[in-house]
Amino acid sequence: YGFDFREYALSSLRRRVRHLMRDEGLSTISALQDRILHDPKALPRLVNGLSVSVTSMYRDPGFFRAFRQEVVPLLRTYPLVRIWHAGCSTGEEVYAMAVLLEEEGLYDRCQIYATDMNEGALQKAKSGAFPLAIMREHPSRYLVAGGRRSFSEYYTVRDRAAAFHSRLRRNVVFAQHNLVTDGSFNEFNAILCRNVLIYFSRPLQERVHRLLYDSLGRLGFLGLGSKETVQFTPFEGRYQTVDAVHKL
Secondary structure, three states: OOOOOOOEOHHHHHHHHHHHHHHHOOOOHHHHHHHHHHOOOHHHHHHHHHOOOOOOOOOOHHHHHHHHHHHHHHHOOOOOEEEEEEOOOOOHHHHHHHHHHHHOOOHHHEEEEEEEOOHHHHHHHHHOEEEHHHHOOOHHHHHHOOOOOOHHHHEEEEOOEEEEOHHHOOOEEEEEOOOOOOOOOOOEEEEEEOOOHHHEOHHHHHHHHHHHHHHEEEEEEEEEOOOOOOOOOOOHHHOOOOOOOOOO
16 A cells, blocks of 8 residues: 555554554454455545644744744745645645745745645645634634734635635645655755654654755755754764754
């Protein structure tokens, strides 16, 4: 099937398997295995259950403020900017970045690649639509992130959902990519791989760090989650810290 979970963090993997068994109404691993092998509809449920899908548009607004202040000035010097959101899940942070680039006058010369192994999550991301109740939680954090307008200017409301304007999807490519098994596919000025590595074992983290490093262009920026680091990896000495607090 092309999915390899063997080097995911064991505690997280066990917890997700238990939840999946409960949702499937099964009591043993062997019963779960049998269902996956004989029920074609079970595999997508397995991938959804084992994938990391926890995300939020501005759960770490300080990161976006730091990106705006520290990274954007250098990106302005490039005629074309490529940004990779690796492990984008349902796309909330992709749209947060699109809004940031729009406000900084950079969006028209940016190409954003948003990838995830979970096709179901990608379909939600492509739609650009999120529950209105959740979207209404973001304005204050959007301002903390350095937002310069009213957050509601970027979406329209229909049927209790908020859909981002199509212009914010115009320069975004959503595609399936597995950090565990797939290789580099382009050279980027900035890569955001936030709150993904924490679910991997140390050897797998190092392999993914190799992939990210090989995918960065000269003077490229890497953004990680608050609990992630390049310290204690073979690549520690190859980066210069821009913002230690916000992992840039």
